[in-house]
Amino acid sequence: MSTTTASENIALVRRMVTEVQQNGHFDLIDDFIHPNWVDHPQMPGHPGDREGVYIIMRNLHKALLDIKVEIIHSVCTGDVVATNKIIRGKQVGELxxxxxxxxxxxxxxxxxxxxxxxxxxxxxxxLGRINPVSEGA
Incomplete structure (x- = not known):
């Protein structure tokens, strides 16, 4: 069990989402991701360890330009943070x-x-379905 508070845990996740997932600062992955990371819904062709995070984030940034991540909800129970978010961008590669x-x-x-x-x-x-976004949205 973590010794950090719920608000600290939520802040950690929000920083990781902004810095790595949205802004593409892959050099910060080791700052956020534990060496013993386990990705339970392991994506086909990607290792379920910390190296997989590098691969997935790089692939996301190859596939999408101008990524924006909007966190709609974030809650923490104990040491688990849940987020509901929308990822947007221009799809220029396979996703x-x-x-x-x-x-x-x-x-x-x-x-x-x-x-x-x-x-x-x-x-x-x-993951939800990939949907086109109308120009005015």
Whole structure:
């Protein structure tokens, strides 16, 4: 069990989402992700360890331009932080098996991440469908 507070755990997840997932600062992954990281919904072709985080984040940034991540909800129970977020960008490469559309897209993600020793150590996720976004949205 983590010794950090719920608000500290939520802040850690929010910083990781902003710095790594949205802004592409891959050099910060080791600052946020525990060496014993386990990704439970391991994506096909990606290791379920910390190296997999590097691969997934790089692939996300190859597939999407101008990534924006909007965290709709974040809650913490004990050492587990749950987020409901929307990821948006222009799809210029393959994303989760879908070929590039060269359109603005968005998809929802529900994440659960467990904190240990001030870092994220476990992850579960549910990805929503990739949807085109109308120009005015």
């Amino acid at each position: 989760f098996g879908q070929p590039a559309s060269n359109q603005a897209i968005e998809f929802r993600v529900m994440d659960f991440m467990r904190v240990q020793d001030g870092k994220l150590i476990e992850h579960w996720a549910c």
